[in-house]
Amino acid sequence: MTQFGERYTRRLFTDHEIECCGENPVTAAPGLAARFAAKEAVLKILDSTSRVPPWKSIEIQRESRGAPKIVLRFEAADLAHEQGIENISLSLSHGGGIASAVVVAQVAELDSESPS
Amino acid sequence: MSDVNTTIRSVLETQGRLPVPALSLKDDDDLYENGLSSHASVNVMLALEDAFDIEFPDSLLRKGTFESVATIRGALETLGVSAAAN
Numbered sequence: 001m002t003q004f005g006e007r008y009t010r011r012l013f014t015d016h017e018i019e020c021c022g023e024n025p026v027t028a029a030p031g032l033a034a035r036f037a038a039k040e041a042v043l044k045i046l047d048s049t050s051r052v053p054p055w056k057s058i059e060i061q062r063e064s065r066g067a068p069k070i071v072l073r074f075e076a077a078d079l080a081h082e083q084g085i086e087n088i089s090l091s092l093s094h095g096g097g098i099a100s101a102v103v104v105a106q107v108a109e110l111d112s113e114s115p116s
Numbered sequence: 117m118s119d120v121n122t123t124i125r126s127v128l129e130t131q132g133r134l135p136v137p138a139l140s141l142k143d144d145d146d147l148y149e150n151g152l153s154s155h156a157s158v159n160v161m162l163a164l165e166d167a168f169d170i171e172f173p174d175s176l177l178r179k180g181t182f183e184s185v186a187t188i189r190g191a192l193e194t195l196g197v198s199a200a201a202n
Contacts, residue, residue: 008159011161036154
């Protein structure tokens with residue numbers, strides 16, 4: 001962010017994500033770093049080795065009560081659907097120069113027994 | 117006058133934060149397996165934009181674009197960067 005400034009944030013983050021973290025790059029950096037960690041974690045969950053969705057197709061939104069949630073669009077949404085992912089829970093943390101994200105996906109239970 | 121591959125490797129050397137010299141990598145070596153982080157790949161992309169005076173469209177803003185020197189060169193070619201550019 002120091003080197004490329006707004007060019008960096010605009011390429012990785014949606015307008016909503018940038019708005020949530022604020023305009024000041026110094027105070028916005030920890031929140032954006034945590035959101036980047038969340039996007040990266042979602043990419044790993046989607047196991048997208050052959051089809052890798054764009055960064056902005058994974059958006060971290062802030063709900064009215066303040067909790068973060070993940071919204072998938074386009075290719076990311078398609079991959080999640082194909083893998084039976086029904087819900088993704090997210091926790092963000094940042095402080096002391098470190099940002100992290102924990103992402104847990106709930107997968108639909110496969111119906112292994114066909115009705116007789 | 118340097119060719120595209122040389123410029124790509126130069127950008128990888130300065131922005132990729134690789135634990136190995138970029139010049140030692142083969143065109144098809146997996147950059148992520150050689151230590152390129154997702155975060156660094158974004159810096160590589162922006163530095164390539166500056167080096168070639170181009171802009172990567174959203175459709176190319178994905179990890180796969182920066183998987184190897186060859187995939188980067190392929191992406192640059194779709195943006196009109198020719199083999200002898202720069």
